[in-house]
Amino acid sequence: MKIHVLLYADGGSASLEAEAGITIRELFAQSQVGFDAPCGGNGRCGKCRLYAAGALSEPEERERSFLTEGELRSGMRLAxxxxxxxxxxxxxxxxxASIETSGRSEAYDFEPTVTVGEATLTIPTLKNPLDDRGNLLSAAKAADASYAALKKLPALTRAGKWSLFYVKDGETVLDVCPEKPKAAGMAVDIGTTTVVAYFYDLETGRLLGIESGLNEQKGFGADVISRIAACIDMPEGLRALQEAIIGQLNGFVQSFCRKSGFKRGNLYQATIAGNTTMQHIAAGLSPANIASAPFIPCSLFGFTLGAEQIGLELAQAAQVYFSPCLSSYVGGDITAGMLACGLDRMKDTCLYIDIGTNGEMALRHGGEIVCCSTAAGPAFEGAHIKYGTGGVWGAISGVRADTMRADAMRNGAVQIDFETIGGVPPIGLCGSGLIDALAVMKRLGVIDETGRITDPDELEDASLAPRLTEIDGEPAFVIDPESGICITQKDVREVQLAKAAIAAGITCLIKEAGIRVSDVQSLLLAGGFGSHINGASACEIGLLPPELEPKIRAVGNAAGMGASQTLLASGSYQRLTELVACCSYVELSGYPYFQEQYIEQMMF
Ligand code: FES
Structure with a gap:
C-alpha cells in the first residue's frame, strides 16, 4: 500500500511517497533526505530524533528507553x-550547526597555478598552415590544452580575429574565451562531521564566500568506520556515499554562484583536504581496506583528478587536488593543517593535534615530524553520551563551578553555571561542555580518580547532594536541574576511554621523538572542537598534559586554511611533498607502550 508523507525541513516542506510498513529512516534513505543517524541506523544511539504525527507504529520498549515521557507526548520519535x-x-x-570556518595560517605569497592571460595567435596561411592547437600553445606559452578548450578553439579564433583570452593551470590551457573570464577556485575541508568550502578569486586571492554544512554522509554513521562499513555492506554503498558528498559540494557551488554572480564554469580549480577515508570516498575509491589490519589505503593521494571524473560540477576541464595523506588514519586534513601552521619550516618543537572521532597528531622536533592517530571515538562529538549533542545551537559548550560567589558563600551552595551555543535554552552537552563538566566534577570531588561518581555521603560539599541522581539504574550528576541534563556514570566512562586514547597517543609521540613533555614549545589545537575546548579543563581531566596548558594555541580550521593555501600558492605542492618526506608514522595498534599508557591515562 502506498502512503503519503509530508516532510517539513529546512524551512520548507516536501511530499514523499512510500510503501506502508517501512521505518522513517528507510523512507529517508530511499528519498535521499539528509538525516543524522550517528549509529548508522542500528538503533543503538537514540539520536535520530524527529517529530512525527499520523499513522505510525506504537513506540516499542527499546524506542521508549531512549525518550522521556514528555518527549513521547510531544510526538518525538526515533527514525x-x-x-x-x-x-x-x-x-x-x-x-x-555551529561549524568552525575560520582558522589561522602562516603568511604566504599569493601565486596560484591558475592564471588568466590574453593571446594573439598567428594567422595561418597556405605557406604557414599552423594547426589551431599548436598556434594556441605557442601564443599562450603552454605545453598542453584541454579537450574543452580545443572544442571551442576553431570558432573562437576566427570570430575573434585570432585574439582571445585563456585560462591556464600550470602549463595546460583549460579554457579559451572571447572576453576576459572571471577565475575562481574552491578549497574544501571534508570532515567526517562537517564540510566547509572556501571560494576564492584566483586573480586577486580575495575570499569570495564560504559554504558549510554537516557532512551529508551522516545518515551512514557518525564515524569513519561506520562509513567504511556502509561502503562495504550496502549494495552500491560507495557510490551512494560519494554521491552524498559530491552532491553536497555541488550544492555549495550552486549556492555560492547564486550569491556571487560567478558561474560554475568560472571555477577552474578545487583543492580537497580530508581524512584518508573522506578523500577516498570523494574520489570514488574504495576505502574498504582502511578498516582492517594492516590498514592499507587504496591511495595516499597528493595528486589531481579531473572534476568531471568525480562528478564535481565546476568548469569542464577543472582539476581537483587531493592533499597527501600519511597513512590510513593520518590524512590530507593533517598535512594541509601542518602546511597552514608552517610545521615544515618551524624551528620550535611543536605538537599539532586535531581531535575528532580520531585524535590525529604530529610532533615536530629537530627537523622531523612523527605522527600517529588514536581512536578517540565519537564521545567528544556528542555520540554515545546520554545528553550528548554536536556543536549546535543550544549545546552546553562551557560549564563552571563558582564556589567564591557571594551567594555561594552565604548559603554554602556551589554555583554551577553553564553557557550554550547561541545563548538559547540547553538541549544537551557538546564536547567542550562535556570536558568542562568532567573537570568541574573532578574539582568538586563528584568523581574520584578512577572516574567513579561518588555516593552522596562521600561528598565533601553536602550542597551538591541534590544533584546526584540515578538514570537507568546508574549514578548521574545533574548539570542543569531545570532541563534535567546530566552526566551519567556511563558518560564518564566514555570520556575516560576517549581522553586516555588521546593522552596515550601524545606520550607515545613524545617517547618516539626522545624528548620530555616540557620540551614541547607550542601545542596547536586544530579543528572546531580544538578551538572551543577550555585548555585548563582539558589539562585538568588529563586529556592534554598539564605542563602544556600555557602553550596551547587554537588554530581553528587549519585543514581548510591548508586547502586554501594549496589553491592560492603554487609552491604549496612542493612544500607538501617535502613535508610528507620528513614525516614518519607510528602505528599505535602494534605499539606496546601505547597499551600501557592507555591504561595509565584512564585515571583522572
Ligand atoms: S538509533 Fe537511529 S541512528 Fe542510532
Whole structure:
C-alpha cells in the first residue's frame, strides 16, 4: 500500500511517497533526505530524533528507553524504530550547526597555478598552415590544452580575429574565451562531521564566500568506520556515499554562484583536504581496506583528478587536488593543517593535534615530524553520551563551578553555571561542555580518580547532594536541574576511554621523538572542537598534559586554511611533498607502550 508523507525541513516542506510498513529512516534513505543517524541506523544511539504525527507504529520498549515521557507526548520519535503505517507528517528538529570556518595560517605569497592571460595567435596561411592547437600553445606559452578548450578553439579564433583570452593551470590551457573570464577556485575541508568550502578569486586571492554544512554522509554513521562499513555492506554503498558528498559540494557551488554572480564554469580549480577515508570516498575509491589490519589505503593521494571524473560540477576541464595523506588514519586534513601552521619550516618543537572521532597528531622536533592517530571515538562529538549533542545551537559548550560567589558563600551552595551555543535554552552537552563538566566534577570531588561518581555521603560539599541522581539504574550528576541534563556514570566512562586514547597517543609521540613533555614549545589545537575546548579543563581531566596548558594555541580550521593555501600558492605542492618526506608514522595498534599508557591515562 502506498502512503503519503509530508516532510517539513529546512524551512520548507516536501511530499514523499512510500510503501506502508517501512521505518522513517528507510523512507529517508530511499528519498535521499539528509538525516543524522550517528549509529548508522542500528538503533543503538537514540539520536535520530524527529517529530512525527499520523499513522505510525506504537513506540516499542527499546524506542521508549531512549525518550522521556514528555518527549513521547510531544510526538518525538526515533527514525530507526517508528514505522509508517499510513499517511503521516514528519518534522525535523532544528539543526543549526555551529561549524568552525575560520582558522589561522602562516603568511604566504599569493601565486596560484591558475592564471588568466590574453593571446594573439598567428594567422595561418597556405605557406604557414599552423594547426589551431599548436598556434594556441605557442601564443599562450603552454605545453598542453584541454579537450574543452580545443572544442571551442576553431570558432573562437576566427570570430575573434585570432585574439582571445585563456585560462591556464600550470602549463595546460583549460579554457579559451572571447572576453576576459572571471577565475575562481574552491578549497574544501571534508570532515567526517562537517564540510566547509572556501571560494576564492584566483586573480586577486580575495575570499569570495564560504559554504558549510554537516557532512551529508551522516545518515551512514557518525564515524569513519561506520562509513567504511556502509561502503562495504550496502549494495552500491560507495557510490551512494560519494554521491552524498559530491552532491553536497555541488550544492555549495550552486549556492555560492547564486550569491556571487560567478558561474560554475568560472571555477577552474578545487583543492580537497580530508581524512584518508573522506578523500577516498570523494574520489570514488574504495576505502574498504582502511578498516582492517594492516590498514592499507587504496591511495595516499597528493595528486589531481579531473572534476568531471568525480562528478564535481565546476568548469569542464577543472582539476581537483587531493592533499597527501600519511597513512590510513593520518590524512590530507593533517598535512594541509601542518602546511597552514608552517610545521615544515618551524624551528620550535611543536605538537599539532586535531581531535575528532580520531585524535590525529604530529610532533615536530629537530627537523622531523612523527605522527600517529588514536581512536578517540565519537564521545567528544556528542555520540554515545546520554545528553550528548554536536556543536549546535543550544549545546552546553562551557560549564563552571563558582564556589567564591557571594551567594555561594552565604548559603554554602556551589554555583554551577553553564553557557550554550547561541545563548538559547540547553538541549544537551557538546564536547567542550562535556570536558568542562568532567573537570568541574573532578574539582568538586563528584568523581574520584578512577572516574567513579561518588555516593552522596562521600561528598565533601553536602550542597551538591541534590544533584546526584540515578538514570537507568546508574549514578548521574545533574548539570542543569531545570532541563534535567546530566552526566551519567556511563558518560564518564566514555570520556575516560576517549581522553586516555588521546593522552596515550601524545606520550607515545613524545617517547618516539626522545624528548620530555616540557620540551614541547607550542601545542596547536586544530579543528572546531580544538578551538572551543577550555585548555585548563582539558589539562585538568588529563586529556592534554598539564605542563602544556600555557602553550596551547587554537588554530581553528587549519585543514581548510591548508586547502586554501594549496589553491592560492603554487609552491604549496612542493612544500607538501617535502613535508610528507620528513614525516614518519607510528602505528599505535602494534605499539606496546601505547597499551600501557592507555591504561595509565584512564585515571583522572
Ligand atoms: S538509533 Fe537511529 S541512528 Fe542510532
Amino acid at each position: 530507526c524504530y517508528a514505522r509508517l503505517l499510513g499517511d503521516c507528517e514528519l518534522r525535523l528538529p532544528e539543526e543549526n
